[in-house]
Amino acid sequence: MSAQMRLEASETVSTLRTMQSGQIAAPRSHEVDSRVAALRRIAVVPALNEEDSIAGVIAEIRAADPGFEVIVVDDGSKDRTAQVAAAAGAHVVRHPYNLGIGGAVQTGLQYARDHGFDIAVQVDGDAQHDPAEIELLLEPIVEGRADLVVGSRFLGEHKYHAPFARLVGIKLFAALVSLIVRQKVTDTTSGFRAVNRRGILLFAADYPHDYPEVEANVLVFKHRLRLTEVPVCMRSRTTGASSITFRMSAYYMIKVTLALFVGLFRRSPTPLEEK
Numbered sequence: 001m002s003a004q005m006r007l008e009a010s011e012t013v014s015t016l017r018t019m020q021s022g023q024i025a026a027p028r029s030h031e032v033d034s035r036v037a038a039l040r041r042i043a044v045v046p047a048l049n050e051e052d053s054i055a056g057v058i059a060e061i062r063a064a065d066p067g068f069e070v071i072v073v074d075d076g077s078k079d080r081t082a083q084v085a086a087a088a089g090a091h092v093v094r095h096p097y098n099l100g101i102g103g104a105v106q107t108g109l110q111y112a113r114d115h116g117f118d119i120a121v122q123v124d125g126d127a128q129h130d131p132a133e134i135e136l137l138l139e140p141i142v143e144g145r146a147d148l149v150v151g152s153r154f155l156g157e158h159k160y161h162a163p164f165a166r167l168v169g170i171k172l173f174a175a176l177v178s179l180i181v182r183q184k185v186t187d188t189t190s191g192f193r194a195v196n197r198r199g200i201l202l203f204a205a206d207y208p209h210d211y212p213e214v215e216a217n218v219l220v221f222k223h224r225l226r227l228t229e230v231p232v233c234m235r236s237r238t239t240g241a242s243s244i245t246f247r248m249s250a251y252y253m254i255k256v257t258l259a260l261f262v263g264l265f266r267r268s269p270t271p272l273e274e275k
Contacts, residue, residue, distance in 0.1 A: 033142065040117045042069045042119070044112065045058070045071065045085075045122075046108065046191075047073065047124075048098065053127040055084050068134075070089070071092070072090045073104040075101070091111075101211070102209035105203070105207060106209070117197075123192065134194070146227065151229070152186045153187050153233075154170075157231075173189060180264070181218060188217050189214060
């Protein structure tokens with residue numbers, strides 16, 4: 001790795017922290033839970049054109065828990081996302097073209113499966129998730145209460161204020177998925193989530209590629225894995241731009257609703273067994 005690339009990564013971290021000084025907390029100086037420390041853990045970071053934020057995300061994950069390996073899946077970026085991530089010390093996998101968020105996450109989970117990780121946490125590359133809250137996601141897993149833990153923006157004291165069209169979709173999917181999985185869920189579109197080894201095996205073998213989070217919750221139910229939610233905060237985006245416009249929100253609601261009903265009757269591949 002060249003000195004120039006290291007310098008660029010350092011400057012990117014500094015820039016991100018300046019832009020988000022009101023949102024990014026100072027690194028915590030606490031010991032990692034011994035139950036977590038005993039497990040091999042990886043952070044999967046899907047990224048598309050996130051060169052301005054990716055190094056800061058990697059730095060925050062490492063500050064929260066230095067024991068995490070970080071894999072950045074560059075999903076066909078046109079900018080220098082991959083180079084900046086590599087300079088920041090992450091393992092980088094590059095897709096030659098855009099597969100969608102689900103394809104990027106599944107690539108990371110296949111890496112986790114093949115390299116024997118016990119826990120995988122998804123952290124988006126746009127810096128809207130706070131890696132300091134990863135420990136909240138891991139607690140139900142290490143306590144043996146869940147296989148998939150979703151960080152919900154609608155639990156706890158700090159409620160997420162989404163644009164109206166997006167909020168309608170979120171509430172619709174929450175009601176629909178709650179009915180299907182027979183338990184109350186509040187945030188089916190959150191990309192801040194953690195899975196144990198069983199979840200890694202399932203999603204490495206079968207994961208929706210286009211707007212996958214809603215369908216993934218139903219997959220967990222079909223395969224008799226346990227799902228729970230914990231309250232988290234969502235930061236405002238300060239770099240890049242969201243790919244979900246009003247038109248895309250409407251398309252998303254129709255497409256995912258149909259996919260949910262099709263998925264209920266689809267034969268899913270059995271997760272790969274340990275060798």
